[in-house]
Each structure stands twice: as structure tokens, then as C-alpha cells.
Amino acid sequence: MGDSGNSAAATVFIHPVTVRWADCDPAKIAFTGRIPYFALEAIDAWWDANVGYDWFRINVDRDVGTPFVHLSLDFRSPVTPRHILFCEVRLIRLGESSVRFAVRGEQDGVTCFEGQFVEVFVKASAHRKIAVPEDIRSKLEALVSEEPR
Amino acid sequence: MGDSGNSAAATVFIHPVTVRWADCDPAKIAFTGRIPYFALEAIDAWWDANVGYDWFRINVDRDVGTPFVHLSLDFRSPVTPRHILFCEVRLIRLGESSVRFAVRGEQDGVTCFEGQFVEVFVKASAHRKIAVPEDIRSKLEALVSEEPR
Amino acid sequence: MGDSGNSAAATVFIHPVTVRWADCDPAKIAFTGRIPYFALEAIDAWWDANVGYDWFRINVDRDVGTPFVHLSLDFRSPVTPRHILFCEVRLIRLGESSVRFAVRGEQDGVTCFEGQFVEVFVKASAHRKIAVPEDIRSKLEALVSEEPR
Amino acid sequence: MGDSGNSAAATVFIHPVTVRWADCDPAKIAFTGRIPYFALEAIDAWWDANVGYDWFRINVDRDVGTPFVHLSLDFRSPVTPRHILFCEVRLIRLGESSVRFAVRGEQDGVTCFEGQFVEVFVKASAHRKIAVPEDIRSKLEALVSEEPR
Numbered sequence: 061m062g063d064s065g066n067s068a069a070a071t072v073f074i075h076p077v078t079v080r081w082a083d084c085d086p087a088k089i090a091f092t093g094r095i096p097y098f099a100l101e102a103i104d105a106w107w108d109a110n111v112g113y114d115w116f117r118i119n120v121d122r123d124v125g126t127p128f129v130h131l132s133l134d135f136r137s138p139v140t141p142r143h144i145l146f147c148e149v150r151l152i153r154l155g156e157s158s159v160r161f162a163v164r165g166e167q168d169g170v171t172c173f174e175g176q177f178v179e180v181f182v183k184a185s186a187h188r189k190i191a192v193p194e195d196i197r198s199k200l201e202a203l204v205s206e207e208p209r
Numbered sequence: 210m211g212d213s214g215n216s217a218a219a220t221v222f223i224h225p226v227t228v229r230w231a232d233c234d235p236a237k238i239a240f241t242g243r244i245p246y247f248a249l250e251a252i253d254a255w256w257d258a259n260v261g262y263d264w265f266r267i268n269v270d271r272d273v274g275t276p277f278v279h280l281s282l283d284f285r286s287p288v289t290p291r292h293i294l295f296c297e298v299r300l301i302r303l304g305e306s307s308v309r310f311a312v313r314g315e316q317d318g319v320t321c322f323e324g325q326f327v328e329v330f331v332k333a334s335a336h337r338k339i340a341v342p343e344d345i346r347s348k349l350e351a352l353v354s355e356e357p358r
Numbered sequence: 359m360g361d362s363g364n365s366a367a368a369t370v371f372i373h374p375v376t377v378r379w380a381d382c383d384p385a386k387i388a389f390t391g392r393i394p395y396f397a398l399e400a401i402d403a404w405w406d407a408n409v410g411y412d413w414f415r416i417n418v419d420r421d422v423g424t425p426f427v428h429l430s431l432d433f434r435s436p437v438t439p440r441h442i443l444f445c446e447v448r449l450i451r452l453g454e455s456s457v458r459f460a461v462r463g464e465q466d467g468v469t470c471f472e473g474q475f476v477e478v479f480v481k482a483s484a485h486r487k488i489a490v491p492e493d494i495r496s497k498l499e500a501l502v503s504e505e506p507r
Numbered sequence: 508m509g510d511s512g513n514s515a516a517a518t519v520f521i522h523p524v525t526v527r528w529a530d531c532d533p534a535k536i537a538f539t540g541r542i543p544y545f546a547l548e549a550i551d552a553w554w555d556a557n558v559g560y561d562w563f564r565i566n567v568d569r570d571v572g573t574p575f576v577h578l579s580l581d582f583r584s585p586v587t588p589r590h591i592l593f594c595e596v597r598l599i600r601l602g603e604s605s606v607r608f609a610v611r612g613e614q615d616g617v618t619c620f621e622g623q624f625v626e627v628f629v630k631a632s633a634h635r636k637i638a639v640p641e642d643i644r645s646k647l648e649a650l651v652s653e654e655p656r
Contacts, residue, residue: 080551081383081562082391082544086268087333088384088567092277093246097529100242104527115528116588119235120535128241132281138336141563184236187287229402230413230532231395231540237418237533246380253378264379265439269386290414384566385631390575391544398540417533426539430579436634482534485585 073109075102077145090139096131099163099175102147111199124193125184133175143167150205157181157191159200222258224251226294239288245280248312248324251296260348273342274333282324292316299354306330306340308349370503371407373400375443388437394429397461397473400445409497422491423482431473441465448503455479455489457498519652520556522549524592537586543578546610546622549594558646571640572631580622590614597652604628604638606647
């Protein structure tokens with residue numbers, strides 16, 4: 061997905077998704093409702109690779125929840141099983157108790173969708189908003205990227 | 210879901226969804242990725258009830274596709290199996306070849322999410338953009354609502 | 359779905375499912391993997407209607423889990439969005455700590471699938487098998503049906 | 508997944524699945540309905556790797572459909588996001604117009620589920636049963652394994 065300089069290399073993350081028959085509707089393309097799933101899967105993989113916790117472990121092992129308060133997607137081109145779907149994830153904002161991601165999906169060199177997703181941090185057992193835990197914040201600070209190109 | 214005047218009554222459509230165990234994640238609320246599914250289901254039901262075609266029939270029987278080019282959602286409150294999820298659908302814009310819907314989800318009197326969804330019309334077999342077919346446009350014109358409150 | 363005698367009427371439960379575009383694959387029929395979902399949804403609805411607990415409430419409110427140890431399905435005819443899918447659920451065996459259901463799906467008078475599903479009772483927080491709780495057993499005993507026709 | 512002799516090596520196929528938060532229910536394990544999806548995904552991957560067609564391509568490019576007429580699953584142990592789920596797929600029977608697969612899921616050395624799945628061959632556009640096409644049959648014949656251990 062293009063050549064990245066060193067600093068971009070530190071903050072861009074690409075998660076491949078194999079789109080399948082099971083994901084497609086009678087129009088022979090991935091059903092609209094599957095695209096948020098793909099993007100969310102890519103963000104979950106980003107957490108695991110970059111912070112050391114996926115959503116399951118951060119919830120169950122740390123009692124930290126990260127529910128979404130916003131998502132938006134623009135669909136540029138259909139997603140099909142013909143090519144691997146590469147989902148590029150960038151952390152573009154780190155707030156006191158929230159994070160904003162940009163996700164871009166690409167197949168065969170073509171941008172299929174672009175979106176933004178916002179999670180907030182909560183104490184999972186109490187459903188109460190919390191500041192980003194310090195050990196996680198220090199990792200996130202190094203990962204914040206500029207606004208998506 | 211609030212008192213509606215006569216003209217609103219003509220254009221507001223409410224689709225009930227029974228949220229289940231199958232929809233929930235370990236946080237004991239509906240998984241983020243399920244919410245677009247609920248909203249899309251409500252829009253599909255809107256088409257069937259208001260235009261006389263659901264997405265399956267308009268595609269297979271009319272060769273008219275209505276792929277999404279945009280969706281956005283703001284999550285206000287968790288969705289759970291404790292109450293029926295009422296999805297209010299309003300057609301808020303009718304373009305030359307596109308439609309924009311506002312969808313609001315409510316449980317137990319509380320707004321859970323609000324979103325907007327844009328579909329474009331295509332000749333399904335050709336994946337080519339078309340104007341809204343005349344018989345459908347005449348039905349849609351009577352259904353356009355003001356911007357969501 | 360056929361005429362039932364009085365005793366059958368007491369033990370047969372029919373759950374309607376609206377099959378949608380979102381459920382269908384490029385063959386224009388419900389994807390194979392969706393059929394277990396429909397049957398499971400019908401069983402969850404059976405619990406709610408007959409025992410007063412759906413899976414969410416029995417787990418969260420009673421700390422009783424009912425995980426599946428078996429499911430099997432024979433697919434007789436494709437499931438499509440053309441007709442409502444009526445799922446007939448029958449409790450056909452009640453063991454010390456397990457229940458077995460028969461589920462039959464029908465569209466437009468045609469049997470689409472038949473299957474059997476076995477759940478066991480566990481203390482949810484401990485993942486430990488338990489006997490069927492007494493208040494639930496007494497309700498289930500009145501609901502056991504003969505083997506499916 | 509155990510040591511395999513040479514002939515077994517030729518016929519066993521293992522497909523890894525990353526189980527995620529999105530797949531889990533409030534019991535903190537993969538929802539029952541997700542397990543058939545995992546097994547079906549493994550079979551789809553088997554087709555692609557062994558025959559050169561996944562379900563999408565064999566349908567769209569060859570007009571050959573392979574709908575399921577049967578599936579059964581025994582759940583031995585919960586599936587969780589803690590470990591990769593390895594799905595072992597074996598073609599165990601090749602009929603005139605059908606194939607039977609055994610699928611076994613394993614996490615962390617423990618068998619989580621075992622199942623069997625039967626597909627039939629049809630001319631996709633006509634929904635009419637056909638014999639296994641010759642070029643595909645010749646590939647399948649070399650892949651038939653003994654009944655699952």
C-alpha cells in the first residue's frame with residue numbers, strides 16, 4: 061500500500077482480511093453490514109499488535125472496556141472475494157479518555173472504504189468513563205499519527 | 210416514541226428488533242458491529258412497507274440495486290436484550306439517484322443510537338448508476354421528511 | 359403448519375423469522391451458516407415464551423448457563439426472503455442436566471430444514487455442570503413432546 | 508496437531524481462525540452459532556487450497572454450486588479468543604454428486620468441536636443436481652481421506 065517513510069512505518073498498521081462467500085450478498089459483493097465488521101476486526105488486531113491487549117483481554121483481564129461512541133464509513137468501491145482486503149488502521153487522536161482511528165480498506169490497489177471510529181475508556185464492570193490507563197497511554201502516545209491523508 | 214403530528218405520522222416508520230444473547234458480546238451489550246445490522250434491517254423493512262420492495266425483491270425482480278455509499282452512527286447508550294429496540298426510520302433526502310435515511314434506535318424511552326445512511330440507485334446487473342425509477346420516485350416523494358429533530 | 363391435537367398444541371411453538379437480503383449469499387438463498395442462527399433464535403424465543411427466561415436473562419440474572427453440546431441439521435429446501443420462515447420448536451427430551459430440542463423450518467408450506475439441538479445446564483460463573491434447577495424442571499416437564507414426527 | 512504419516516499429510520488441511528471479541532457472547536466464549544461459521548470458513552479455505560476454487564469463484568466463474576444438505580457438530584470444549592483455533596478439514600467421502608467433510612477444531616491442544624458437513628453439486632443457475640465435474644473429481648479423488656480418527 062505505497063512506500064512508507066520510517067515515521068509512517070511506526071504508525072501505520074495493515075490488517076489483511078480474506079473476504080468470503082459467507083460475507084457476500086446476492087449482489088455478489090460484501091454486504092454493507094459486513095464492512096464495519098471488517099474495520100472493527102482490523103482495529104481489534106491493531107490493539108493486540110500495538111498495545112498488547114485485544115478487546116477480549118483488556119476487558120476480561122484488566123476490567124477496561126473500550127466501547128464505541130461513533131463510527132462513520134464512506135464506501136468508495138465494492139468489496140469482493142477476488143482480492144485480499146487490506147485494512148490500514150491509524151490512531152489519529154488520543155484524548156483524555158478516548159481514541160479515534162482512521163481505517164482505510166483497499167483491494168487490488170483500489171480504496172474500497174474509508175472510515176473513522178471513536179472508542180472511549182470505561183471501567184468495564186462499572187460502565188464508568190475513565191482516563192486512559194497510564195501504561196496504555198504511554199504506548200498510544202508513540203502511535204498517534206497525523207490526520208489521514 | 211413521542212407524539213407525532215399527522216404529517217410526521219405519514220413519514221415516520223418504526224421497526225422493532227428483538228435483541229438477543231446472540232447479538233451480545235462479553236460486555237453484556239450488543240456488539241458494536243451489530244448496530245449497523247439493526248439499522249440496515251430497519252431500512253430494509255422500511256422499503257418493504259413503504260415502497261413495496263425489500264432489497265431482495267428490488268434487486269432480483271427489478272434489476273435495481275441500492276448499494277450504500279455512506280453510513281454514520283453515534284452511539285448514545287448501550288443496546289441490550291432487556292427491552293425491544295425500536296428503530297425509527299425517516300427518509301430525509303431524495304436526490305436524482307440517491308436517498309438519505311436517518312435512523313434512531315430507542316430502548317425503554319432512551320435513545321441508543323442515531324445515524325444516517327445513503328444509498329444510490331444502480332442497474333444491478335451492470336453496476337451502473339441510474340436515476341431513481343419513476344414509479345419508485347413518486348412513492349418516495351410523498352415520504353420525504355424534514356431533517357431529523 | 360398442519361393441524362395439531364390439543365396436547366401437541368400445548369408443546370409446539372412456532373417462531374417466525376423474516377429472512378432478508380442480509381442473510382443471503384450470491385446464490386440468492388440464505389447462507390448455510392445463517393440457518394443455525396435462525397434455529398438458535400427460535401430456541402431462545404422458546405425459552406422466553408415457555409420458561410420465562412431467555413438465554414440472556416437466565417445467564418445474567420440466574421447465573422445459569424445452557425451451552426450447546428450438539429447440533430445437527432438436514433437441509434431439505436433453500437431458505438429465501440420470499441416467504442416468512444416459520445421455525446417449529448419442540449422439547450423432545452429432558453435429562454438430569456440437559457435438554458434436547460427438535461427444530462423444523464418451513465416456508466410456504468415446504469419443510470426447509472430439520473435439526474436437533476442439545477443444551478446442558480451449568481453454573482455460568484463456574485462452568486460447572488448442574489442439574490436442571492427445580493423451578494425450571496417443573497416447567498420443562500409439562501412441555502416435553504414426543505419425538506418429532 | 509499430532510504427527511501425521513505421509514499419506515495423512517497429503518489429505519489433512521489445517522485452517523487457523525483468530526477468534527475475537529466480536530465472536531463471543533456474554534458467557535465469554537464463542538457463540539454457538541459462530542462455530543458453524545468457523546467450520547464453513549475452513550471448508551471454503553480447503554476448496555481454495557486444494558481444488559483451486561473457493562465457493563465464490565466456483566459459483567460465479569463456473570456456474571457450479573455446492574449447497575449443504577447436512578451439518579452436525581459436537582461441542583467438546585468452549586472456543587475462546589485465548590488461543591488460535593486450528594480447524595482440521597478432511598474430505599472423507601466422495602459420491603457421484605456429493606462430498607462429505609470432517610472438521611475438527613482445536614485450541615491449545617484441546618479438541619473443541621468435531622463435525623461433519625455434506626455438500627452436493629448443482630448447476631448454480633438451474634438449482635439442478637449434477638455429477639461432480641470431471642476436472643474437480645480427479646482432484647478430489649486424490650484427497651479422500653479415511654474416516655476421521
